[in-house]
Amino acid sequence: MPPAIHSMIATPAPARRRLLSVFLFACALLLTACSREPAPRAALPQDVYIWQRQWTPALRAALAASNAQVARWHVLAAELGVSGRWIDVTPDSAQLAGAGKPLLMTVRINGQLARFDAGAIEAHILERLDAWRRGGLAPAALEIDYDCPTARLPEYAAFLARLKPALGATALTITALPTWLASPRLEALLATADEATLQVHAVLDPRQGLFDPERAQQWMAQFAQRTRKPWHVALPAYGSRVVWDGNGGIAAVESERPALAGGVASELVAQPRQLARFVAGIERDPPKGLAGIAWFRLPTGDDRRAWSLSTWLAVLERRPLQERLEVRFAGASTGEAGGALREIVLDNAGGADAPLPARIRIDAACGNGNDAGNAAGDGINGYTLDSDAQGSYLRLTQAGLLRAGASRRIGWLRCRDGVRGRGDTAS
Known part of the structure; x- marks a missing residue:
């Protein structure tokens, strides 16, 4: 018993x-x-990168609208280009000070820099730090964003070890790449800084897209095992246009700034719904040491490749994303060839940016495969007109987002008997 x-x-x-x-x-x-149901985890703190060089009214408005949701601002202060020339950025000191949030003064160093002059780089960084302080800003940390090749990690670690004592009470943070995970020198590099931010977007061949949630999860899990310091993960809130040259190489990448390069272009897009799901997942089960999210970059009305401000705020506040796509015919006119010309327009009447539909069926009296002789038409702005046994449809050729409240002309039809019918976003 x-x-x-x-x-x-x-x-x-x-x-x-x-x-x-x-x-x-x-x-x-x-x-x-x-x-009893487990208590929901608190939302991760959210940092945001201000990567714009010009402090426009649209940038100031976006900062004011999202400041309440932001834990810290990462502010671009200087950029060292591949040519070795510095571009300094003068922020709006009054607005940043008035925001009342900790500031990270971020210095970007091009990863393809031919010669890394440690002394000259350190001197310029310290000069920028003094300029910020003279302007009334007291950055909580200096952040170095240097996407160097993995072979240069020892050189980079030595530079950081030399720089850190010169910062005094200002913390030192760095960004990190998933490609560095293969290096046995990574721990030594991370030990020199107070904190790191792992970038999981735009780190692979552009043919593989801008963001892959499964790979990002794997990289985060591996990174958590390699550092003993607090760390953030950098997530995208933007898109990019990649221009390819005649040999299949990358001629230019256009994101926050236009690129003056010709060639075949493709669009890479960070989908808001996908990122919202990813954030919910890491908040339910965060990797060891994860201290927060760092969003790249603050969207503004001037930035046509970033999310709209309404979508951005919905994701930050963990609110549902509500898109509402509708297709309509517009612009009746009669051309020289006779017949009614109709533009095909895609509207987003919802409050969140919507991914462009892969296929839009055109249900028009003269726009089907059985009456092709009575119609002419084509797709535009990322669509092309095709047909099958069911009739005509517009097929997406360039990925993208349609912003909340926006419209896009995606094609046209000319019918001798006029267009009677509708468009349907369902495939």
Whole structure:
């Protein structure tokens, strides 16, 4: 007989009843605790990169609109180009000081820099730090964004070790690449900084897209095993246009700034719904040491490849994204060839940016495969007109987003008998 049961039997009746009541009450508490839903985790703190060189009214408005949701601002202060020339950025000191949030003064060093002059780079960084302080800003940290080749990690670590004592009470943070995970020198590099931000977007061949959630999860899990310091993950809130040359190489990447390069172009897009799901996942089960998210970059009305401000705020506030796509015919006119010309327009009447549909069926009286001789038409702005046994449809050739409240002309039809019908985003 188990000792606990024997003890209860040997106890006098009144005491045994009291002991039994206590025992049953404890079991009830235990069962209640086991059946209770686990408490939801708090949202991860969210940092944001201000990567614009010009402080326009649109940038100031976007900062003011999102400041309440932001833990820290990463502000581009200087950029060292591949040619070795510095471009300094003068921020709006009054607005940043008034935001009341910790600031990271971010210095970008081009990863393809031919010669890394540690002394000259350190001197310029310290000069920029002094300029910020003279302007009334007290950055909580200096952030170095240097996408150097993995072979240069020892040189980079030595530079950081030399720089850190010159910063005084200002913390030192760095960005990190997934490609560095293969290096046995990574721990030594991360140990020189107070904090790191792992970039999981735009780090692979552009043919593989801008962001892959499965690979990002894998990289984060690996990175968590390599550092003993707090770290953030950098996530995208933008798109890029990649221009390919005649040999299949990358001629230019256009993102926050236009690129003056010709060639065949393709669009890479960070999808808001995909990123919202990713954030929900890492908040449910965060990797070890993850201290927050760093969004790249602050969207503004001037930035046509970033998310709209309404979508951006919905993701930051963890609100549902509500898109509403509709297709309509517009612009009746009669051309020289006769017949009615209709533009095909895609509208987003919702409050969130929507991915462009892969296929839009055109249900028009003269726009089907059985009456091709009575119609002419084509797709535009990322669409081409095709047909199958069911009729005509517009096929997406360039990925993209249609901003909340925006419209896009995606094709046209000319019919001798006029266009009677509608467009449908369902494939």
